[in-house]
Amino acid sequence: MNDSVAWRHITPKVEAINHRIRELEWEPARRNNFVAYTPEVGTPYVHLDGERFLMMSGYGYVGLNGDPRVLEAAKAAVDTYGTGTPGVRALAGTVPLHEELEGEIAKFFGREGALVFSSGYAANVGTIGALVGAGDTIFLDKLDHASIVDGAQLSGAKLTRFRHNDPKHLDSRLAAADKSGTLLVIVDSVYSMDGDIAPLPELREVCDRHGALLMVDEAHALGTIGATGRGIEEHFNYEVKADIKVGTLSKAVPSNGGYLCGSEAFLQYLKRLARPFLFSAALNPAAVGAALETIRILDREPWRVTHAQTESARFRSIVQEAGFDTGLSQTAVVPLIVGSDENAWDFATASRKAGVIGLPVMTPAVEKGRARLRIAITAAHSKDDVDAGAEAFITAARQLRLIGG
Template sequence: MYLWEKQMKEELRHIEDKKQKRHLYSIDFLKNSYVLKDGRRLLNFSSNNYLGLAGDDRLIQASVRAAQQYGAGSTASRLMVGNYSLYEKVESELAKWKGTKAALIFNSGYTANVGIISALVGRHDIVFSDKWNHASIIDGTILSRAEMKRYQHQDLDHLESLLKKAPVHKKKLIVTDSVFSMDGDIAPLKGLVELKEKYGAILMVDEAHSSGIYGERGEGLLHLLGIEQQVDVQMGTFSKALGSFGAYATGKQWIIDYFINKVRSFIFTTALPPAALGSILAAISIVQQETIRRKKLQENSYYFRKKLYEIGFDIGTSETQIVPIMIGSNELTVLFSKKLEEKGIAAVAIRPPTVPEGTARIRFSLMSTFAKEELDWTLEQVAAVGKELGVIS
């Protein structure tokens, strides 16, 4: 056995000993609120399909039409011959929706964040990042080689103390999630805008978990708060509430032009297939028109959080459709998830390194398609498992 092989196998065993080893398992997607796993129908609390659009026939048919017209693959990067006219149509509608001058589509939220951050700053600059930001933001900062200053979660005073110490001549980037993906709480966005303006920083907000959900037409939290024009880079995804795939950045025309020329994860990758663009275009239209989906999601989320809290669970600081039950122990969290699955509920155990050590939790993602009867049944099962395992009394 080679030394490197021994070392890597030892590391894998160490991960398993800590109850952090992950496995892939196959599921079949069922429309509305269910998945099929090992022949069993499970109520799905583990996806980010917040508005139930992933199985919408209109998105499916839009994908089919785009593939029939343009083909199965884009065949090249967009700067080569992969920039089909459909891209321009989708980006035009995206910019109108978001109320910005221009928009640019990326292949995923991860590639967008990694590429954008490493294009905005370099080795002589500083990134100020919320301590609970998504891994893609952290990785983008590392790749940029900029100095990283992580401020305490949602702590504007700590952020300002770091900004005060930063050399005036250095480019400063403040970056945050709007809705934090593992806790379901919300960034202090208005305060971040004030600090950005006070210290001459760039402000980038990742609206992956708020796009399609907040705002009059689902534009996101920045629009709900009326501060979208004061944020330099709005980033988000189509793979969650919009039920498709890909990501975007919106902003002033010159910023988007800069990204086209500087973002390596955009320049050096094959463009999204036409089918994805077709479904994105349909989703942007549906999200703006069908406000009832957002209203139902907010109602379901509030109800579920309220009931879990009344039962006695620790749901942290959640105030959105992402609702964790904080457990702590990796082993107990995995067992909790397994017992829920036995009862017919898909709710994944979230463990380090996705979350900090000692904060393992079950993450529930609410959907607009859940009926009240389904939520009540789920709450009964969750309470029963919680009592059985001693998580609640």
């Protein structure tokens, strides 16, 4: 690091992070973050240093990454529109394919319209900043995604947290709030680290009683919950709706980008006030083409959702019976919670030696003592893949004495 006076406050922070990495990755075989795996397209397998591994920590919930139809759609988009867009959406960046994707997303979710952002992160930050500011109050679940937290902090609104999935605590927070400005409650539909589901009907009732808007992030809900993968509203049989629905095109959908669903009037407002939309380059054609085809296939092939739901439930049952703590998981996201950061790193390393990739998540992404491997079961995983993965994790954990047996 540069040792000039200008760097004096930054250098200790950089050194601390690098020291922590060296503590966990003290030999090449222990490298578990930022590893360049080569995917075996169309399968849940990856290659690294000449070896083949079963990937159990990737997304692609509906198993369409590498699907020939999606690949062809991406190539066709490039052939028609090129590899990039000539500007932001408000100027020269919009192409017909953007509007086609927005129409398909709106149709899929039964909403009046949709808006596509350059990422799910941008969708959250931009939407929150356009909705609220000074004089308003945002209420966030304790475990909301970082993009929601960052959007709330950047908005200038007052930020209040409530206990995870606790409508009663939210109720008390709202009751004590200044009602002179906009009240905005934001939750994840499915929580990315724990795989549990927000209690939407109860949250809706509390929000309505206090005159608050309810926004849900469907990042890990699209393709995983609801009979046909349409997310939290379908999961609760459309008993209630969220006021604002956002999500990503990089989890179930094997692409990039984010989206928001809403009324045409609200979308026109967002187009001009959501700064990450207004001032970011438009989503590239290949990503748009891939996302569009994926949404259409998912609409026609809901069996993909059923398969992922069935196999994730079976995987969860197997590992729980072996002694793993899977938290409150109800979905395709299944944490294998093993305690310390060091335990998670050891576990990931041992699992890879057994031929399976399970990637560690540690503090501060999860609270201290709750480090884990975050497993994601997808439609690409066969029954045999799930069995092999579960067996490898159980064997590795027993060798490290992380579980009994």
